[in-house]
Amino acid sequence: MSDITADQLPELLRPAIEKYRDEADETRRMPAGLLDELRTAGAFRLNAPRETGGFELPLASVLDLYERLGRIDGPTAWVVWNLNWGFSAAILPPSGFARIGADALIANSGQPGRLVADGADWRLSGAWKIVSGIESADWAALLAIVFEGDQPRMTPAGPDVRIVWVPRSAVTVRDTWQVVGMRGTNSNTVVVADLTVPADLVVPLSVTPRIDRPAYRAPLVHLVFPGCAAVLLGMARAAVDEVAALAGRKVGMDGVPLAEQPRLQAAVGRAGAQVGAARALLLSCAAELDRAGVATTEAQRGELRGAISYAAETARSVLTAMYEAGSSDPLYGSSRLGRIFRDGMAAAQHANMSAAHYELAGRTRLGLPPNALLV
Structure with missing residues (x-):
């Protein structure tokens, strides 16, 4: 990895991603061969500290790479996003990170479970749905709310929310990912029942990173949330690419090549501008x-x-x-455009990208309290 720059990763990995993406869709998980190539190249160390072999990139640079990977294949980029928890080295105590190791792939879920103090340790229970890439992961970072009796422990900011790292071998994975889009992400359900977790693998969501450098100074939740949006924009851009390629070889019912039809020209032009604007806004806010x-x-x-x-x-x-714009082409199972559409529409359902978050954006712009836990 020492001779590879992060900016080179998308094109460096393109042959492997394109080679394996159909297999991933069929098997509903990332193929071992692709996982190995991504891991060797450092695709899961985008935000990991330099001293652990990571690239330690700022958020805007990480999002740019997710978008470019998403343009090649959405499900692959999605797993890369969800397993990019190298910043764990910056927020865990040294003893906790030593348990995990610098090479571990960590899947995460923002659905809260239940956490109860047990002497110096903790006990974790819950079910976390849609944990993308869990079968490729070595560990899982799971959100949990601290309970005292039957009630959540409260802090001045709201419920006491913690992040809990647990080995993949200590959880049960239920095969629930029976879907038509984003099949290759292996986004199954993780179940934990009364698992003892050492104290050095549990940190508050509002933790102050012990590595005080620019890549870790933004609030922790924002190192995670925007990645899925970047991947989705990459898929939207890929759809524009596919229509542009299709229009060069497909003829309409009137015998005129699609590329020569003003209607399609306008649709492609508009779509390109829309994706470009949304991408620029996302990266600008991250910067x-x-x-x-x-x-x-x-x-x-x-x-x-x-x-x-x-x-x-x-x-x-x-x-x-x-x-x-693709006419009958995306109807077929062999259609790349059809696959991108199904994957993209599935990805857009993620809670991180809900339109409900516009309310939060509006409240903070108006000077009102955000009225939300993960801000």
């Missing part, structure tokens, strides 16, 4: 957080949430327009 570091304001964080929701809204519109 603002990179610059502000620990001094980020609620308004800046709210703007990023709005950009995430806008990315999903835009991607849906572009995917639908390109599906229509």
Whole structure:
């Protein structure tokens, strides 16, 4: 990895991603051969500290890479996003990170489970749905709320929310990912029942990183949330690419090549502009957080949430327009455009990209409290 720059990764990995993406869709998981190539290249160390062999990239740079990978294959990029928890080295105590190791792939889920103090340790229970890439992971980072009796423990900011790292071998994975889109992400359900977790593998969601450098100064939740939006925009851009390629070889019912039809020219032009604008907004908001570091304001964080929701809204519109522009082509199982449409529309359903987050963006812009837990 020492001779590879992060910027080179998408094109360096393109042959392997294209080679394995059909197999991933058929088997509903990332093939071992692709996982090995991604791992060797350092695709899962985008935000890991330099001293652990990571690239330690700022958020905007990481999102740019996710978008470019998503343009090659959405499900692959999605797993790369969800397993990019190299920043664990910056927020865990040294003893906790030593248990995990620098090479571990860590899948995560934002659905909260239940955490109860047990002397110096903790006991974790719960079911976490849609944990992408869990079969490729070595560990899982699971969100949990601390309970005292039957009630959540409260802090001045709301419920006491923690992140809990557990080995993949200590959880049960239920094969629930029976879907028509994003099949290759292996987003199954993780179940834990009264598992003892050492104290050095549990940190508050509001933890202050022990490595005080720019890549780790933005609020932790924002190192995670925007990645799925970047991947989705990459898929929307891939749909535009596919229609452009299709239009060069397909003839309409009137005998005129699609590429020569003003209607299609306008659709492709509009879609390209829409994706470009949404991408620029997302990266710009991320760059603002990179610059502000620990001094980020609620308004800046709210703007990023709005950009995430806008990315999903835009991607849906572009995917639908390109599906229509593709005529009968995307109806077929062999169609790359059809696959991108199904994957993209599935990805857009992620809770991180819900239109409900516009409310948060609006409240913070108006100077009101965000009225949300993960801000």
